[in-house]
Amino acid sequence: MKNNIPEDGSMLPLMEEFYTIQGEGFNTGKAAYFIRLGGCDVGCHWCDVKESWDAELHPLTSADKIVENAEKYPGKAVVITGGEPLLYNLDYLTAKLKEKGILTFIETSGAYPISGSWDWVCLSPKKFKSPSPNIAQHADELKIIVFNKSDFEWAEAHARTVGDKCKLYLQPEWSKSQDMLPLIIEYVKENPKWEISLQTHKYLNIP
């Protein structure tokens, strides 16, 4: 029990859940049910969901209830995000989802050790709190947020930590997109192992 949150993952602080289209990265364009867990201590100054940071503001919800909600939708994939979802033990939630034939995708900074059983791991490491040891080996996708020029070198350092099959994405920080996109475009043309990821849901005006 940490802050009244059971460590077996049976109850999780749920900020919001919504059925939408994955807007970012490899799975862009696919229908998915998003489960956003509250709590994050990474502290990215440009984070687009700062309301998620304080776990205590988000009601503890049973993992069974979350699965029951996810099951109602025709899209058979969930994205577990936050906040930082790996603050919690996700073994129980992901096992139940998979029992129901639902694909499990995660969005994580990697700041905490991996738990859960995943069909797709998007690792988006942050300068503000380094990824935990070995998490890079689990990444199917490395998604680096580009806030300034120095982030390209930082991206390459992280690319050296992931496996050969890991997809590599550069995603502009939303408020810096205008300035960073021309640099990202040139970078990808010169270094085609990288691809561009955009937050397409923000252009589409969907959650």
Ligand SMILES: C[S@@+](CC[C@H](N)C(=O)[O-])C[C@H]1O[C@@H](n2cnc3c(N)ncnc32)[C@H](O)[C@@H]1O
């Ligand atoms: C809000 S985070 C939650 C999951 C996890 N804490 C993480 O950072 O990966 C979801 C995704 O949004 C990205 N993101 C957050 N704020 C952003 C911003 N202002 N511009 C672009 N991407 C952003 C993160 O890097 C991450 O890939």
Ligand SMILES: Nc1nc2[nH]cc(C(=O)O)c2c(=O)[nH]1
């Ligand atoms: N449509 C949509 N796609 C997303 N991909 C990652 C998101 C996130 O906040 O984790 C996100 C989100 O908030 N909405």
Ligand code: SF4
């Ligand atoms: S790690 Fe993710 S949720 Fe936490 S502050 Fe950074 S972008 Fe926001």
Ligand SMILES: [Mg+2]
């Ligand atoms: Mg988002």
